[in-house]
Amino acid sequence: xxxxxxxxxxxxxxxxxxxxxxxxxxxxxxxxxxxxxxxxxxxxxxxxxxxxxxxxxxxxxxxxxxxxxxxxxxxxxxxxxxxxxxxxxxxxxxxxxxxxxxxxxxxxxxxxxxxxxxxxxxxxxxxxxxxxxxxxxxxxxxxxxxxxxxxxxxxxxxxxxxxxxxxxxxxxxxxxxxxxxxxxxxxxxxxxxxxxxxxxxxxxxxxxxxxxxxxxxxxxxxxxxxxxxxxxxxxxxxxxxxxxxxxxxxxxxxxxxxxxxxxxxxxxxxxxxxxxxxxxxxxxxxxxxxxxxxxxxxxxxxxxxxxxxxxxxxxxxxxxxxxxxxxxxxxxxxxxxxxxxxxxxxxxxxxxxxxxxxxxxxxxxxxxxxxxxxxxxxxxxxxxxxxxxxxxxxxxxxxxxxxxxxxxxxxxxxxxxxxx
DNA sequence: TCTGGGGTCCTAGGACCC
DNA sequence: TCTGGGGTCCTAGGACCC
Numbered sequence: 001x002x003x004x005x006x007x008x009x010x011x012x013x014x015x016x017x018x019x020x021x022x023x024x025x026x027x028x029x030x031x032x033x034x035x036x037x038x039x040x041x042x043x044x045x046x047x048x049x050x051x052x053x054x055x056x057x058x059x060x061x062x063x064x065x066x067x068x069x070x071x072x073x074x075x076x077x078x079x080x081x082x083x084x085x086x087x088x089x090x091x092x093x094x095x096x097x098x099x100x101x102x103x104x105x106x107x108x109x110x111x112x113x114x115x116x117x118x119x120x121x122x123x124x125x126x127x128x129x130x131x132x133x134x135x136x137x138x139x140x141x142x143x144x145x146x147x148x149x150x151x152x153x154x155x156x157x158x159x160x161x162x163x164x165x166x167x168x169x170x171x172x173x174x175x176x177x178x179x180x181x182x183x184x185x186x187x188x189x190x191x192x193x194x195x196x197x198x199x200x201x202x203x204x205x206x207x208x209x210x211x212x213x214x215x216x217x218x219x220x221x222x223x224x225x226x227x228x229x230x231x232x233x234x235x236x237x238x239x240x241x242x243x244x245x246x247x248x249x250x251x252x253x254x255x256x257x258x259x260x261x262x263x264x265x266x267x268x269x270x271x272x273x274x275x276x277x278x279x280x281x282x283x284x285x286x287x288x289x290x291x292x293x294x295x296x297x298x299x300x301x302x303x304x305x306x307x308x309x310x311x312x313x314x315x316x317x318x319x320x321x322x323x324x325x326x327x328x329x330x331x332x333x334x335x336x337x338x339x340x341x342x343x344x345x346x347x348x349x350x351x352x353x354x355x356x357x358x359x360x361x362x363x364x365x366x367x368x369x370x371x372x373x374x375x376x377x378x379x380x381x382x383x384x385x386x387x388x389x390x391x392x393x394x395x396x397x398x399x400x401x402x403x404x405x406x407x408x409x410x411x412x413x414x415x416x417x418x419x420x
Numbered sequence: 421t422c423t424g425g426g427g428t429c430c431t432a433g434g435a436c437c438c
Numbered sequence: 439t440c441t442g443g444g445g446t447c448c449t450a451g452g453a454c455c456c
Contacts, residue, residue: 030422030424031424032425033423034422035422035423036423036424038425052424054423055421055422055423056422057422072424074425100426217430218431242427243427244426245426245427246425246427247425247426248425248426249424249425294423400421
């Protein structure tokens with residue numbers, strides 16, 4: 001049996017944990033650059049505020065319903081996610097961290113009653129340790145666990161835990177679900193399915209897998225089998241899971257000059273390489289992306305990328321130099337650029353590389369120690385206290401973030417204060 | 421004014437080989 | 439005039455997820 005543990009309204013809940021005045025209020029969290037809504041408290045959802053709507057379109061609710069607005073605060077959400085995951089890991093034998101707010105757990109060999117008991121306890125523990133509420137769905141496959149989780153969220157009488165041990169018990173639910181609502185089925189595929197007269201999840205479950213494979217793909221065939229209770233998607237091992245790593249963001253203002261874009265890229269390379277170290281990986285290839293704002297129809301669009309192959313390395317200076325060269329290759333003046341980013345791929349685990357392959361072991365060490373020191377100082381005194389030379393200078397690339405709450409848990413200067 | 425960021429997996433098709 | 443066929447590897451791009 002597989003369980004899916006999912007944090008309710010995760011980003012909004014993280015904000016509410018540290019700002020009790022937000023509890024029970026309609027609240028939305030905005031994307032980078034305060035562009036659109038990426039999370040809503042249940043009260044905001046009840047107001048009819050949709051996922052992904054423009055920030056400007058919710059302004060009326062600020063006046064009429066005291067809607068609260070926050071910019072996204074990823075250091076906070078990432079840290080809260082770790083706390084939730086650590087709690088789950090302490091209580092369950094094996095979990096897969098699937099996303100920032102979801103985890104799968106392998107829980108074979110327990111009766112329905114024991115599962116219910118276990119997960120009611122898990123839910124209570126997570127709430128007590130972190131202040132975050134989770135919903136839990138349990139079934140024979142990942143895809144059905146997703147369905148069970150949906151039921152746990154929608155039926156208050158289940159108190160957040162739904163265990164579906166037999167496949168037949170899902171029949172009625174699947175009949176009422178659109179194919180679009182099944183995990184792994186998006187807009188394109190659901191449209192093509194309805195062309196064949198398959199409109200609900202039960203019809204999909206009962207379709208011929210071989211035919212599905214032929215008409216669609218092996219991916220959708222696995223979904224069909226999973227809906228039938230035949231597990232095709234196993235829990236993934238953490239060390240196998242990472243294949244690439246990306247860092248990039250849209251700018252606060254459009255940028256036209258190469259020299260204005262460089263510091264942004266340097267910043268993203270720094271961030272990406274720090275994560276590379278954390279995963280104990282080195283890389284042998286990177287790609288730099290540069291593009292204009294595709295939503296602005298009245299400007300000339302340009303979207304380009306360049307890949308560079310490298311000697312295996314995890315050295316920040318080398319990687320940044322390579323990224324800057326790639327940027328020079330693709331940059332052309334005369335465009336209003338909106339976003340730059342770097343993708344590191346083709347990883348090799350550091351422990352599998354003979355030390356002699358690095359030019360000097362101590363050089364790597366020194367570069368890493370320097371970066372860790374920078375990280376620590378910034379964590380203590382706030383972002384950008386220390387940055388490499390090309391990161392300082394014009395700050396036009398930095399995203400707008402007008403409603404950002406403090407980094408309550410990851411920056412000493414921003415710890416919440418409690419007065420007694 | 422404003423339009424997210426970070427991932428995975430699979431497939432099709434080209435290049436190349438014998 | 440005819441213009442194979444099967445295999446592998448690689449890359450770009452599509453589709454999806456949260």
